[in-house]
Amino acid sequence: MNQIRVSEKGSVAMGAPLLSVQNLQVEFRTAAGxxxxxxxxSFDVRAGETLAVLGESGSGKSVTAQAIMAxxxxxxxxxxxxxxxxxxxxxxxxxxxxxRKLCATDIAMxxxxxxSSLNPVFRIGYQLAEPFRRRLGMGKKxxxxxxxxxxxxxGIPDAETRISDFPHQFSGGQRQRIMIAMAIALExxxxxxDEPTTALDATVQKQIMTLLADxxxxxxxxxxxxxxxxxxxxxxxxxxxxxxxxxxxxSGPIRDTYDYPAHPYTRGLLDSIPNAAGMGRQLTPxxxxxxxxxxLPKGCAFNPRCPSVNDLCRAQVxxxxxxxxxAASHSAACHRTGEVxxxx
Amino acid sequence: xxxAGPVLEPLLSVSNLKVAYPIRSSVLRRVxxxxxxxxxxTFTVAPGETVGLVGESGSGKSTVARSVxxxxxxxxxxxxxxxxxxxxYSPRQLKAVRRQMQMxxxxxxASLNPRLTVRDLVAEAxxxxxxxxxxxxxxxxxxxxxxxxGLNPDYSDRYAHQFSGGQRQRIGIARALxxxxxxIICDEAVSALDVSVQAQVLNLLQDLQHELGLAYxxxxxxxxxxEHLCDRVLVLHHGAVVEEGAVRDIFDHPQHDxxxxxxxxxxxxxxxxxxxxxELLV
Numbered sequence: 001m002n003q004i005r006v007s008e009k010g011s012v013a014m015g016a017p018l019l020s021v022q023n024l025q026v027e028f029r030t031a032a033g034x035x036x037x038x039x040x041x042s043f044d045v046r047a048g049e050t051l052a053v054l055g056e057s058g059s060g061k062s063v064t065a066q067a068i069m070a071x072x073x074x075x076x077x078x079x080x081x082x083x084x085x086x087x088x089x090x091x092x093x094x095x096x097x098x099x100r101k102l103c104a105t106d107i108a109m110x111x112x113x114x115x116s117s118l119n120p121v122f123r124i125g126y127q128l129a130e131p132f133r134r135r136l137g138m139g140k141k142x143x144x145x146x147x148x149x150x151x152x153x154x155g156i157p158d159a160e161t162r163i164s165d166f167p168h169q170f171s172g173g174q175r176q177r178i179m180i181a182m183a184i185a186l187e188x189x190x191x192x193x194d195e196p197t198t199a200l201d202a203t204v205q206k207q208i209m210t211l212l213a214d215x216x217x218x219x220x221x222x223x224x225x226x227x228x229x230x231x232x233x234x235x236x237x238x239x240x241x242x243x244x245x246x247x248x249x250x251s252g253p254i255r256d257t258y259d260y261p262a263h264p265y266t267r268g269l270l271d272s273i274p275n276a277a278g279m280g281r282q283l284t285p286x287x288x289x290x291x292x293x294x295x296l297p298k299g300c301a302f303n304p305r306c307p308s309v310n311d312l313c314r315a316q317v318x319x320x321x322x323x324x325x326x327a328a329s330h331s332a333a334c335h336r337t338g339e340v341x342x343x344x
Numbered sequence: 345x346x347x348a349g350p351v352l353e354p355l356l357s358v359s360n361l362k363v364a365y366p367i368r369s370s371v372l373r374r375v376x377x378x379x380x381x382x383x384x385x386t387f388t389v390a391p392g393e394t395v396g397l398v399g400e401s402g403s404g405k406s407t408v409a410r411s412v413x414x415x416x417x418x419x420x421x422x423x424x425x426x427x428x429x430x431x432x433y434s435p436r437q438l439k440a441v442r443r444q445m446q447m448x449x450x451x452x453x454a455s456l457n458p459r460l461t462v463r464d465l466v467a468e469a470x471x472x473x474x475x476x477x478x479x480x481x482x483x484x485x486x487x488x489x490x491x492x493x494g495l496n497p498d499y500s501d502r503y504a505h506q507f508s509g510g511q512r513q514r515i516g517i518a519r520a521l522x523x524x525x526x527x528i529i530c531d532e533a534v535s536a537l538d539v540s541v542q543a544q545v546l547n548l549l550q551d552l553q554h555e556l557g558l559a560y561x562x563x564x565x566x567x568x569x570x571e572h573l574c575d576r577v578l579v580l581h582h583g584a585v586v587e588e589g590a591v592r593d594i595f596d597h598p599q600h601d602x603x604x605x606x607x608x609x610x611x612x613x614x615x616x617x618x619x620x621x622x623e624l625l626v
Contacts, residue, residue: 056538057509172401201400201565202609228538231611235621258614272543273613274572282550283572285543289508 017044017085018222019068019107019190024082024092026060026067026246028293035293037063037077039246042320045190050216050223052233052254054269055243058290061226064243065192067092069109070099086190104135108183112195114175118167124151124178125163131185150181154211173204177211184215191216194226209236230269234258239329242266245291245301248320252330262323262332264306264340300335308336354388355426355526355559356412356445361385362420363407381407382583385421391526392553394560396570396591398606399580405563408580409529412561413447414438426526443473446520450532452512456504462490462515463500469522476523489518494548510541517548521556529561534569546573567610571595579603 026038038060045051055061066072068084068091084091086107091099103109111117119127128147132138138146144163151159154177156170167175176196183191193212197205213236216223227233233240234254241251242265250263261267268286288305291297297304303313312335320333323341334340362385364378382404389395397405410416412423414433422431430441449455456465466486470477477485487497493514495507504512513533520528530549534542546569552558564570570577570591577594579587579602587600598604615621 056540202567202611203400203605205611206609229611230539231613234611234613235615255614255616269539270613272540274543274546274568275613282547283543285547286540287544289510289541290538 016046018047018087019045020083020085021064021068022083022085024064024067024084025080026063026072026077027080028073028077030076030294033294036296037246037293038067040082041243041246041248042082043241043248043251045222045224047189047222048216048220049239050213050225050237052225052227052237052240053243054227054230054233054240056228056290058245058293059243060246061228061243062194063246065109065194065224065226068192069103069107070096071109104131105186106188107190107192108186108188110176110179110183110191110193110196112198114172114179114199115167117179118175120167123164123166124170128163128178128182128185131182135186146185150185151178153184153215154178154181155207171204172200173208176200176204176208180208180211180215184219184221187219188221190222190224192224192226195228196225197232198228205232212236230258230273242269245296246293247301247333249302249334250332251320252332253327256327256330260330260341262326262330262337262341263302263334264308264336265302266332267340268305268307300333306336308339310336353390353427354424355391355393356389356561357424358388358408358412358421359386359424360421361408361411361418361423363404363411363416364419380583382411385578385580385583385585387578387585387588389527389559389561391559392557393576394553394562394574396574396577397561397563397580398565398567398570398577400565400606402582403580404583405565405580406531407583409447409531409561409563413442413445413529439472443476443523444525445527445529446523446525447529447531448513448516448520448533450535452509452516452536453504455516456512458504461501461503462486462495462507462518465504465515466490466518466522469519473523486518486522489521492521492552493518494544508541510537510544513537513545514548517545517552521552524556525558527559527561529563531563532565533562535564535566542569549573567595567606579606 022042024038024041028035028037041064053061053064067079072078079092082092125144125147128150129143132143132146148159148163151163156162156174156177197208200208209232225233225237237254240254240257241248244265250257250266257266258270261270271284272286274283286305291301299314299316300318303309318333318335320331322331323337361382363382364380366375367377367379368374369376385408397408399405411418418431422429425441426444463483463486466489467482470482487500490497490500495511495514534545537545562574574591577591578585581602587594587603594603598607612618612621
């Protein structure tokens, strides 16, 4: 039996990445042609670290998560190149059922819409106990007790009675707490949260982000936080990767990236956010709209919307590189990084 | 209870609005109880002014908007528009009023008929109100409106699905402008848009206001958008107004606990630059 059971192997060496995605390429075959949803995406996540993946709709942030978890829509989406190394195992090469097995215990995911991810006809307790029973082979009673423990841990009030309720009886924020409880049930090493708070009100959003940060501090798990909202992740993430049209256009420590954006897209995103300083004045949005992946512009995908575009940008795709004289961890995929930084 | 705003007659004045949804018994559909969605809401919107309604989901923001435009019959209170009490207007009477009052919805795709071209979508309102634009001028007028909201007029023969989310919202705005209204109600009009596109649409709304002297009733759960766009703001909580005032006052000196908790939950883009947020950083 060549089953992969990483969790028993012990922990990774200090400093080595827990998950290392290298040059990942994903394609979707659609009726209108082949769309390259991810093109050369590379990033590392170290144990205990939070990486924020930011981007607008269609930038490939969710596809990245789906590729890691082997959740790409089977008929049309597939990994066509690159590797996803987890503990030395290349998830991109393994058959789907093996990856799923690994994901059950080591990598967990929280989705945007908790109501459609919970089964409406089973009690919450049953659904929470499922991973314990299926993966760890616990008995009914023991698993139920574990489920109750989880429910308390994610802050559902009156957990003893609520555990027998059905998903529709909970509020949106509580449902997301339940999803998080299910995700952390088997103490994963890596939690991927795909827009975990997008459907929630601001006050609830803050509670959920705090819960995720607290759980991370307790368990020491790594987290990939996928979002379109630059503000939501700023409080909890250490590093950030900005995606545009299937590529990472800038990555680095979140403070460096927000304070000194080296890619015009990052700068544009930051300038687009309404804030108190610019009240009543016009915002400075990015012109145009995100590109169609089926017909990407030549050269840098951002060039039709870029304020500092030149001929090189229209001819050659820029690779991710470090701006001169910058910290090793901050890099941007822009031919004109020098000019963009000079604007600051 | 108004601040020293413009001394104009209010365009819209809502007083003591109450809306309740009936809760019916399962078999006989008899009304057994009612759920009060909005209670005792009072506010005015002056010509050319932007008033924001904020609150969490279920706070009654959309109910207020829908009763102002006549989609819901209020159970109490009065709604005056342009000097007329429209609370008890019949559908026929409302038709004339709605010309002055238009709405832009959250999901631009769901609110656009997929079988109509942009030109027909914009001209649809003129079919209902034939005296606004003579039929022969529909195409030209629709192209004008498209240009005004930042759409390429050459695309007037395309269908809604051929446009991106931001462009569809521009179509929705063009439709709202077609009858030259005085008031536009924006119900979460920019909430579904990406940040960069959202900024474009917010700018467009501001430009149109300056050009055409429009008043907006702007509904959003996003406080930073409200802060950016609005002159005055009402904070709704469980169907009641807990705080009302000039946007600067509310955001700088919130009086009510609920407003404070709402404001403290707004994500800050650079928390390390705000002293009281920096200490919470992990």
